[in-house]
Amino acid sequence: MEESIEKYIRDVKDFPKEGIMFKDITPLIGHPEGFKLAINQLLEQVDGLSIDKVVSMESRGFFFGSVLADRLNAGFVPVRKPGKLPFDTYKQEYALEYGTDTLEMHIDAIEKGEKVLIHDDVLATGGTAEAVVKMVEKAGGEIVLISFLINLAFLKGEEKIKNYNVKSLLTY
Ligand SMILES: O=P(O)(O)OC[C@H]1O[C@H](OP(=O)(O)OP(=O)(O)O)[C@H](O)[C@@H]1O
Numbered sequence: 001m002e003e004s005i006e007k008y009i010r011d012v013k014d015f016p017k018e019g020i021m022f023k024d025i026t027p028l029i030g031h032p033e034g035f036k037l038a039i040n041q042l043l044e045q046v047d048g049l050s051i052d053k054v055v056s057m058e059s060r061g062f063f064f065g066s067v068l069a070d071r072l073n074a075g076f077v078p079v080r081k082p083g084k085l086p087f088d089t090y091k092q093e094y095a096l097e098y099g100t101d102t103l104e105m106h107i108d109a110i111e112k113g114e115k116v117l118i119h120d121d122v123l124a125t126g127g128t129a130e131a132v133v134k135m136v137e138k139a140g141g142e143i144v145l146i147s148f149l150i151n152l153a154f155l156k157g158e159e160k161i162k163n164y165n166v167k168s169l170l171t172y
């Protein structure tokens, strides 16, 4: 059986709020062998798909998203929290497992018809991923894969992005 990244994920109880079991990926990225393993497994998920742009969300999505873009010879598109991107942006509100927020993406970051991989570390309620999907589609991008390290399946986030090709390395 293929080695799992699971041993590098730390559970932190009641962070950032009581009742949340936080999946901490800092041990994963802190161990070179864990980081490499995760990168290689994320690349296996892409499995020959041609990708023009990798889109990832601030901030934990950036850890792997930019590496994937380099390895796939794709461009990298940061989706950021409000007020951080300097040029004109699409804006999308969303609900989180622990609050609400807005995300932004530059309006010229994706060209019509470009093939897009959306990557984030964790799929929880799916609000973040759904917001990013909406902005990518507003820009005219074609979403070929939405990839995660971890799917917290009990939060049913996949239902919000059920019409897409969704893959995760670990499911809880
Ligand atoms: O599926 P959802 O319920 O929308 O939650 C998943 C999102 O929550 C976390 O980000 P967070 O907003 O905590 O920001 P961070 O990456 O900057 O820590 C995580 O990195 C995902 O982006």
Ligand SMILES: Nc1ncnc2[nH]cnc12
Pocket (backbone or CB within 6 Å): 020, 021, 022, 023, 024, 097, 122, 124, 125, 152
């Ligand atoms: N439980 C959780 N652990 C880590 N990241 C998250 N993002 C949303 N919920 C999370």
